[in-house]
Amino acid sequence: MDIATDIRERQARVRAAMRDRGLRSLVVWFSGQHFMLRMNQLMYLTDFKALGPAALLFSLDEPAALIVSPEWDLPRAREAVGVGDTLACDRESLAATVGSMARELPGPVGLSGRDGMTIVNARQFMAAIGDPPAAADDLIVSLAGARTPVELERVEKAATIADAGFAALCEAARVGLREYELAAEIEAAMQALGSDDNYGLVGAGPHNQAIRAPSDRRLEAGDVIIGEITPCYRGYFAQLCRTLVLGDATAAQNEKYALLMDAQRAGLAAATPGRSSSDIAHAVNGVIGAAGYGEYCRQPYMRTRGHGLGFGGVVPNDVTEDSSPVLEVGMTMIIHPNQYIPETGYMMLGDTVVIEANGPRRLTQTPRRLFTKGI
Numbered sequence: 001m002d003i004a005t006d007i008r009e010r011q012a013r014v015r016a017a018m019r020d021r022g023l024r025s026l027v028v029w030f031s032g033q034h035f036m037l038r039m040n041q042l043m044y045l046t047d048f049k050a051l052g053p054a055a056l057l058f059s060l061d062e063p064a065a066l067i068v069s070p071e072w073d074l075p076r077a078r079e080a081v082g083v084g085d086t087l088a089c090d091r092e093s094l095a096a097t098v099g100s101m102a103r104e105l106p107g108p109v110g111l112s113g114r115d116g117m118t119i120v121n122a123r124q125f126m127a128a129i130g131d132p133p134a135a136a137d138d139l140i141v142s143l144a145g146a147r148t149p150v151e152l153e154r155v156e157k158a159a160t161i162a163d164a165g166f167a168a169l170c171e172a173a174r175v176g177l178r179e180y181e182l183a184a185e186i187e188a189a190m191q192a193l194g195s196d197d198n199y200g201l202v203g204a205g206p207h208n209q210a211i212r213a214p215s216d217r218r219l220e221a222g223d224v225i226i227g228e229i230t231p232c233y234r235g236y237f238a239q240l241c242r243t244l245v246l247g248d249a250t251a252a253q254n255e256k257y258a259l260l261m262d263a264q265r266a267g268l269a270a271a272t273p274g275r276s277s278s279d280i281a282h283a284v285n286g287v288i289g290a291a292g293y294g295e296y297c298r299q300p301y302m303r304t305r306g307h308g309l310g311f312g313g314v315v316p317n318d319v320t321e322d323s324s325p326v327l328e329v330g331m332t333m334i335i336h337p338n339q340y341i342p343e344t345g346y347m348m349l350g351d352t353v354v355i356e357a358n359g360p361r362r363l364t365q366t367p368r369r370l371f372t373k374g375i
Contacts, residue, residue: 003047006150007082011045013143015060018110025105026136027098028056029113029125032069032091036199036230036237039312041112041140042066043235048080049196052091053121055098055113056083059105067101069094095121099128110136145308145315146330151236152354155310155332157194158238159352159363161231165190166242166366169202169229173246175221175375179204179214182225190231197232199239204246207345211338221375222247226348228338237309239334240364241350244371256341257370260349263287263337264368267305271335271353271360277316277323281305284337285321296340306335309352331355332363 018026030042032052042056043049045064052069054077063084068077074088089097095117102109102125111133114122126132147155168189172182183202190198203212204225211228219225223246230239245253266283284305285297296302306319310332316325319333336350349368353360 001150004081006148011082017139023108023110025059025109027102027111030054031116039141039314046080049235053094067098095124096128099125102129110134112136146328147310147332154234154236155238156363158231158233158236161190161193161195162229162238162240162364163366164193165229166240169227175219177219178216183214195231199230201228210346236311238352241336241348243347247375249370249372252343256344259291260337264349267335268360273327273329275327277319277325278321280319281321301340306333308333327355
């Protein structure tokens, strides 16, 4: 299936959902920030990755209208898929312009993306539209849990790039290299393969407390290098989490990393269609808790055992013991039993998977083991 056909089918699903909610029009607001933890709903409906704040005016019977900023990005915006009219304005007047145009749409009108508006944007938009729109932040997200074949192809490519990013980490890591220099090597390798963004975190030390952004600290012998590598390919994310010891791993490090591998196997076994995403977290925490580290499976040591991935942070969202979304065929997500352990510090292990009829299929292919590099 080509992208134009895929976009038309996505738009048709959104229009059907609008009818079910009694909406005749929908304003889709985008903040200008495309990142891992929030879905870019505007791009989902247009395949256009805006550089600044933008909006899509979407109705049941008329072609969609796309309004973008900055103004000089208009030629690229005109290549958006499934859009009838495209215009641009400066970001200071965008919200008021969108509100004025939305005022002319057939009602009732819904608004999706309000949580991405600044206070100034929200005030300008509401003043211009007049009647407050209906809340519709969940409408598009609820339809985007499973990847279409076109989307899955992009996630698979992103996963391949993530594997290459970790390979670059292993190749470049050496005593004396600064953490940010190591991150730059990862970034360069992934951009060479087509990554247009990277939500990357890389840290190192003899006893890491958590994953973090790279600093100017120089790598030392015996460091445990942890990497959360999250490239974006044509709008779609994949993530890989791995650990590299710069030197020989200790017996404790090998033992505790084997525990993480057991926990991930349990989480993968629980990731089958029809089960709650919370089952994954219970399975992972069950293995780690049984080894005596139950208190470290909670805040402040651990936030989540995975999360939806692909087109931003989509269903099943964060994977915790309290999460409830039911897993469906076609969902993409990462399952990562990343864990702080007192004897070894924080270590990382995680893979992007797609949920299939018989269970999860790994999209990232880097071997699941504790990596070491001689010095």
